[in-house]
Amino acid sequence: MFRSSAPHTTHLRRGLALGVTVIAAAAVLTGCASSSGGSSKLDTKAKVDLTVWSGQNDQAEKILEGLAAQYEKLHPNVKIALSPGASSTDELLQKLSASFAGGTYPDVSYTFGSWASQLERSNRTLDITKEVAKPGVKWDEFTSAARATAQPTGKKTIGFPAVVDNISLLYNKTVFDKAGLAYPTKDWTWDQFRDAAKKLTDSSTNTYGYGYSVSGSEETTWQLWPHLWQNGGDILSKNDTKAAFDSPAGVKAVSFLRDMAVTDKSVYLDQTDTKFAQLFESDHIGMITSGPWELSALKTAGTKYGVVQLPGTNGDHQTVSGPDVWTLFDHKDANRSYWSTQFTEWLTSAAQDEKFNVAIGNLPLRSSEANSPAFQAAEKALPGMDVMQANAANAKKARPTVPGYVGLSTAVGSAVSQVLQGQGTPAAALKTASSAADKALAQN
Structure with missing residues (x-):
C-alpha cells in the first residue's frame, strides 16, 4: 500500500514528511470556489455516481476494489469509481487542494489524520455528526484518539476512522x-x-x-x-x-x-x-x-x-496513536451525501474491516473485532497483535491536527x-x- 514506502515508517510520521507542502496546501484549502451542487431532496432509489480515492495500491487497493464491487451489488443504483487518487498517499493532500479549486474533488478520500484540521477548514468536508450519533453506527467502538481525529475541532465529524495504530x-x-x-x-x-x-x-x-x-x-x-x-x-x-x-x-x-x-x-x-x-x-x-x-x-x-x-x-x-481518516466531502447533493456516508459506514463496519485492515496486517478499527476469528488468525500469524489491539484503550489523547x-x-x-x-x-x-x-x- 502507499501509506509507507520505508519498512519502519510509522502511521504517525506519515504525512508530516510533506513539511512545506502541507503548509502550502493549507493556504490553498481555505479559499476555494463552491461546488455547483445537485439534488436538494433525498431519493434513495436515484442513480448515484461516487468517486472514492483510496490512497492505496497493490493488495490493499485490490481488496477495496472488491469491497466496492460488493457494495454496488447490494445497492444497484450506486456506482463507485474507486482509484488510488494520486501516485502516493502523501500526494493526496496536494491533489485534494487542486480539486477543491476546480470543483473536481471526490466524495470520499483516504487522508492522513494530520491533515484533518486543514481539511475541515477547506469548507469542503461533509459533517456527519448526526449520522455517527445513531446507535447502529456504534461510534464508541472506535478508539477515543480515532474519534477525536475525525472530529478535529470538535464542531464537525468529517469522516470515519480508516486506520488505527499505537505504540x-x-x-x-x-x-x-x-x-x-x-x-x-x-x-x-x-x-x-x-x-x-x-x-x-x-x-x-x-x-x-x-x-x-x-x-x-x-x-x-x-x-x-x-x-x-x-x-x-x-x-x-x-x-x-x-x-x-x-x-x-x-x-x-x-x-x-x-x-x-x-x-x-x-x-x-x-x-x-x-x-x-x-x-x-x-x-x-x-x-x-x-x-x-x-x-x-x-x-x-x-x-x-x-x-x-x-x-x-x-x-x-x-x-x-496516529489514526487516518476516510474523509467525506460535500457536493451539495443530498443523494451523493447520503450514499457516500452509507458506503463509508459500511466499509468501516466490523464485517468489512476484517476483510481490509485485518487482512493486510493492520489493527482492527473496532473494539468488537478483538475476538473475531479473522483477528485471531492475524494474531497467530503475527504474535503481539492482540496486545497492540488491547493497548488501543490507552490511546486516550489525539495527536494535534492543527496546521x-x-x-x-x-x-x-x-x-x-x-x-x-x-x-x-x-x-x-x-x-x-x-x-x-x-x-x-x-x-x-
Missing part, C-alpha cells in the same frame, strides 16, 4: 535471556524500564537497552508524547493556539530520556529513523517502542520478541535530539522549542 513496548527475548533478566510485564514502570535498559547494555557486543530516534523528525517527537501525557502534560493549550509542552511535565519527560541516553548510556541514538529497528531485529537492542508495522519485519527476521503495553507512571499507561503542528513537531524533535546527545538542558531546550512552536501555530 507498545517490544522486547527482544534473546537479548533479555543473554542478560539473565525477566521479561517486561504490563505493569512495568518507567523506572523498571530504565533499570532493565542499563542491565541490557553491553558495550563489548555493541548491545543497547533501548533505541530512540534523534533525527529530529516526527519519529523523535511522537515518542515523547506518552511520557508527557503520563506526567500530566499537554501538547497544546486548551484553545490549540499555544504550545503547552514547555511545562514541569515536559521537562520531566525529556529529563528521563536524557538521563538514559547521557548518564546511563543505555540508548542507541538513531540518526536515521530506521536503524534502531534493524538492530532490534538482529539482537543488538533489547527494547524499542513501536507499533504493528514492525511485526511483519520481525517475523521475516526470525527475531524472538514479546509485546506489552508501554511502561506507566502512577498506573497511567497512555500511548500515542501549525508541523512546525511544532520540528521544534520539539530538534530539542529532544540535541538534549539526548548531551547538548543543553531539557528546560532550556523546551523553552526554545516552545517559542518556535508558537510562531508556527500563529502563522497557520
Whole structure:
C-alpha cells in the first residue's frame, strides 16, 4: 500500500514528511470556489455516481476494489469509481487542494489524520455528526484518539476512522535471556524500564537497552508524547493556539530520556529513523517502542520478541496513536451525501474491516473485532497483535491536527535530539522549542 514506502515508517510520521507542502496546501484549502451542487431532496432509489480515492495500491487497493464491487451489488443504483487518487498517499493532500479549486474533488478520500484540521477548514468536508450519533453506527467502538481525529475541532465529524495504530513496548527475548533478566510485564514502570535498559547494555557486543530516534523528525517527537501525557502534560493549550509542552511535565519527560541516553548510556541514538529497528531485529537492542508495522519485519527476521503495553507512571499507561481518516466531502447533493456516508459506514463496519485492515496486517478499527476469528488468525500469524489491539484503550489523547503542528513537531524533535546527545538542558531546550512552536501555530 502507499501509506509507507520505508519498512519502519510509522502511521504517525506519515504525512508530516510533506513539511512545506502541507503548509502550502493549507493556504490553498481555505479559499476555494463552491461546488455547483445537485439534488436538494433525498431519493434513495436515484442513480448515484461516487468517486472514492483510496490512497492505496497493490493488495490493499485490490481488496477495496472488491469491497466496492460488493457494495454496488447490494445497492444497484450506486456506482463507485474507486482509484488510488494520486501516485502516493502523501500526494493526496496536494491533489485534494487542486480539486477543491476546480470543483473536481471526490466524495470520499483516504487522508492522513494530520491533515484533518486543514481539511475541515477547506469548507469542503461533509459533517456527519448526526449520522455517527445513531446507535447502529456504534461510534464508541472506535478508539477515543480515532474519534477525536475525525472530529478535529470538535464542531464537525468529517469522516470515519480508516486506520488505527499505537505504540507498545517490544522486547527482544534473546537479548533479555543473554542478560539473565525477566521479561517486561504490563505493569512495568518507567523506572523498571530504565533499570532493565542499563542491565541490557553491553558495550563489548555493541548491545543497547533501548533505541530512540534523534533525527529530529516526527519519529523523535511522537515518542515523547506518552511520557508527557503520563506526567500530566499537554501538547497544546486548551484553545490549540499555544504550545503547552514547555511545562514541569515536559521537562520531566525529556529529563528521563536524557538521563538514559547521557548518564546511563543505555540508548542507541538513531540518526536515521530506521536503524534502531534493524538492530532490534538482529539482537543488538533489547527494547524499542513501536507499533504493528514492525511485526511483519520481525517475523521475516526470525527475531524472538514479546509485546506489552508501554511502561506507566502512577498506573497511567497512555500511548500515542496516529489514526487516518476516510474523509467525506460535500457536493451539495443530498443523494451523493447520503450514499457516500452509507458506503463509508459500511466499509468501516466490523464485517468489512476484517476483510481490509485485518487482512493486510493492520489493527482492527473496532473494539468488537478483538475476538473475531479473522483477528485471531492475524494474531497467530503475527504474535503481539492482540496486545497492540488491547493497548488501543490507552490511546486516550489525539495527536494535534492543527496546521501549525508541523512546525511544532520540528521544534520539539530538534530539542529532544540535541538534549539526548548531551547538548543543553531539557528546560532550556523546551523553552526554545516552545517559542518556535508558537510562531508556527500563529502563522497557520
